Amino acid sequence: EVQLVESGGALVQPGGSLRLSCAASGFTFGNYEMNWVRQTPRKGLEWISYISGGGETIYSADSVKGRFTISRDNARNSLSLEMNSLRAEDTAVYYCARLQSGKSFTSWGQGTLVTVSS
């Protein structure tokens, strides 16, 4: 069974940093492209970052470009999101999601809450 488990969400002050992790199991992690998607009541679901199976290709949404960095460790079946210069508008539930070619996001984690507030 495919499992994705996010962790690392917390309350952080504006301008602060945070690192989210996603532990994957039940599939050959390195064979799949992975993404981070966030959700807020105001803006809904927003894709924020993509990484290819081997980690060579990365895309990020303009809203997080230059502040957030996606990475992966295929040996540890782990996906990460390094978040810097956090803003109030980054407050959201963050999901990791597995991409399947031709199908879009076939598997999601349960989400982890990031709150940016002083």
Add this chain to the structure above:
Amino acid sequence: DIQMTQSPSTLSASIGDRVTITCRASQSISSWLAWYQQKPGKAPKLLIHKASSLESGVPSRFSGSGSGTEFTLTISSLQPDDFATYYCQQYSNFWTFGQGTKVEIK
């Protein structure tokens, strides 16, 4: 950026009703469209990909149609488990979601 617009935002329906949700893309996305179902406190669940292909394990009362810029999700006979929020998503050029349609009990 490709914008996705769903209608209606909220839909009130009864058990057994036929329900249709519409999604419009700001430019042609061919058939690169997915539909997701989300319940409160849970992650989205993929229902349909490539506009009309039912994901494994999804009940056959769900169907999708359309191509280009106009798409629909239909639930042929609404069941109690179907009260949820539904999102369309394009994956022609990166990934963009619609704002969601909440299906509530009438």
